[in-house]
Amino acid sequence: MRNSVACSVCEVKECPILQSCSDNWIEKLSELKHTSHYKPDQNIVHENNPVMGLYFIYDGIAKIFSTGINNKTQVVRLTKTGGIIGHRGFGGDKYPIGATALTECTICFIDNKTIFDAFMENPKLTFALMMYYSKELRNSEAKIKNLAQMNVREKVADGLIYVNTIFNEHNENNQINISRKDLADLIGINTEQLSRNLSEFKKENLIEINQNQIELTNLEALNNMILPFQYIY
Structure with a gap:
């Protein structure tokens, strides 16, 4: 564990919490989040584990992967400072992906109930996550099309x-x-x-x-x- 950086002084401008939440909710999430430090090759999210919440990258680079037939690994994407991990499993029972640190990473974790309450009270945050999903979907579709050709x-x-x-x-x-x-x-x-x-x-x-x-x-x-x-x- 590493001392948490207060959201109010966080310099990660890409973070949707800073962009989209009210000042009261920024303060509340700052108090309720858990900040952890991960070394290279350390697991952040275990594939098929129960969905516990969302991970926001404060610093570092991580790989997102999925395991297929015969335990063959497919790296789905890389994500970096300002990115989100675990959102594709949000609302489901298990994480469909795993995540591992490629570099040293500092990551803020927000549990399901807290992030759900934040969505309900901050429509801009819900919209920001929807746009994040939309961009990922466009990129995934383009990647599939490109790699096939x-x-x-x-x-x-x-x-x-x-x-x-x-x-x-x-x-x-x-x-x-x-x-x-x-x-x-x-x-x-x-x-x-x-x-x-x-x-x-x-x-x-x-x-x-x-x-x-x-x-x-x-x-x-x-x-x-x-x-x-x-x-x-």
Whole structure:
């Protein structure tokens, strides 16, 4: 556990609570939330566990995943500071996804009853979550359509660009730190296909590789590979 940051002084402007709740409710949620710190690879949400509430990312990056047939993992998306975890299970019995910290994460948890009461008393918060759902749905539909039409090389370029937008939204160093397995599970290919294409990209001076760290040295060329597809990031 880490000392909770009061919502009234929180600097995460993307947080829907700050954007949409009354001052009284911001103070109330600040008192009732639980703030926890997670190390890289530590589970935040266990897939199929009972839905207990919503998780709001104060700082860090997490992966959201689902386990399929033969325990094959599909990384559904990555989420970062200002993102929400567990909303797809809200109102249901079990979380349909799992979540694990990719970097060190600080996360605020609000239980079911408290968040439900907040929705009822703050219509703008309900609307904000609806818009969050809507954006996710659009992105998911575009991703499914794109991946069905992309070849492996295009999938790898698309995946690198997507991860880069998560890691480097506010800077231009274009360096990402993600395991081969997580990247392959995100793209929907196997690690052998991924490694082969990363090696080709390196030979073409599109990227540099240092263990799990990948630097996108020619972002323009990578973007050009996926120009025919709907760019959702």
